Amino acid sequence: MKDLKYLIAYLLPLSAILALYYREGWAWATVILGFGIIPLFELWMPRSTANIPPEEEDSRSRLRFFDLLLYLNLPLLYLIVFWYFQVVRNQILTSAEWAGLTFGTGIIVGALGINVAHELGHRNSRFEQAMSKWMLLTALYQHFFIEHNRGHHKNVATDRDPASARRGELLQWFWLRSITGGWRNAWQLERDRLEKAGKPVFSLHNEMLRFQFWQAGWLIGIALVFGLKGLLGALCIAGVGILLLETINYVEHYGLRRRVLPSGRPEPVTPAHSWNSNHEMGRIFLYELTRHSDHHYKATRKFQILRHLDESPQLPFGYPTSIILALIPPVWFRIMNTRLDRTVS
Numbered sequence: 001m002k003d004l005k006y007l008i009a010y011l012l013p014l015s016a017i018l019a020l021y022y023r024e025g026w027a028w029a030t031v032i033l034g035f036g037i038i039p040l041f042e043l044w045m046p047r048s049t050a051n052i053p054p055e056e057e058d059s060r061s062r063l064r065f066f067d068l069l070l071y072l073n074l075p076l077l078y079l080i081v082f083w084y085f086q087v088v089r090n091q092i093l094t095s096a097e098w099a100g101l102t103f104g105t106g107i108i109v110g111a112l113g114i115n116v117a118h119e120l121g122h123r124n125s126r127f128e129q130a131m132s133k134w135m136l137l138t139a140l141y142q143h144f145f146i147e148h149n150r151g152h153h154k155n156v157a158t159d160r161d162p163a164s165a166r167r168g169e170l171l172q173w174f175w176l177r178s179i180t181g182g183w184r185n186a187w188q189l190e191r192d193r194l195e196k197a198g199k200p201v202f203s204l205h206n207e208m209l210r211f212q213f214w215q216a217g218w219l220i221g222i223a224l225v226f227g228l229k230g231l232l233g234a235l236c237i238a239g240v241g242i243l244l245l246e247t248i249n250y251v252e253h254y255g256l257r258r259r260v261l262p263s264g265r266p267e268p269v270t271p272a273h274s275w276n277s278n279h280e281m282g283r284i285f286l287y288e289l290t291r292h293s294d295h296h297y298k299a300t301r302k303f304q305i306l307r308h309l310d311e312s313p314q315l316p317f318g319y320p321t322s323i324i325l326a327l328i329p330p331v332w333f334r335i336m337n338t339r340l341d342r343t344v345s
Helices: 002-022 029-044 054-061 064-071 073-090 095-121 126-137 144-155 171-197 207-253 280-285 292-297 319-326 329-344
Strands: none
Touching (some): 002 064, 002 073, 002 095, 002 280, 064 095, 073 095, 073 126, 095 144, 095 207, 126 144, 144 171, 144 207, 171 207, 207 319
């Protein structure tokens, strides 16, 4: 019964559905839930360091319940996104309504789309990997499938990884560096793969090229069906989703670095190279993404068996609160640089 707690995560898409249906005062429901109500609950609720017993991990990782929890996010994502396009095309919205619905749907693109795509993208099943790519399509960020799995996990907590924030780096500069660097890395990774396989780079064997065709087709289709309002909305919700992802990247690895060994290579990735959060509400709503230290230590572990590890550095707040603080550099640096000094000392 305790696993039913993950059903709480569906309150996020429910808030978006209510916002689209009622509009007016409800238009900001998803934003208020994500960055108002959840942070308040996290301040009140105790953190949990409890782990699944090792002898239960194998059976728990094979439970279909947890897979279905993730799979349901795909139809919910597309339902909400297409409903949003319908609303912005056909309804007369105030500026406040449009902004609330756009930010709210963008949060859905980030949380239901990119976040769940991230979990499924680490699976070996072609079916689950295909779902991951479809979810990333709404964010126009399909290259994440390549760069995250083959680049970020290899280079995390080094200067070679654009998604690992440096100490004292402003969030806005990090956005620019991570977005552009991740894009370039994905092209290079795919080029290296094809050259190693003896296949032409400029061909449909190149998944990055296929991603560009899919994303261009997505935008053209939206423009044809929902007009310029729909196209503008598609770009805006993708932008919100992307910035949400990159802000989470900023929080997850801020200031942490792997030591360079005498061989010139970085030390192996350990739980000490990612910030961890045991705040219960964020763990539920993001399908345990906040137990990020164990995820990087062993990326094949499914979300339902991710562990708290004592050697991992701990965020003082949950993800939603940390995202808000990251937008206020003096406050973020004061809190996190002090904690970083204690972590690396």
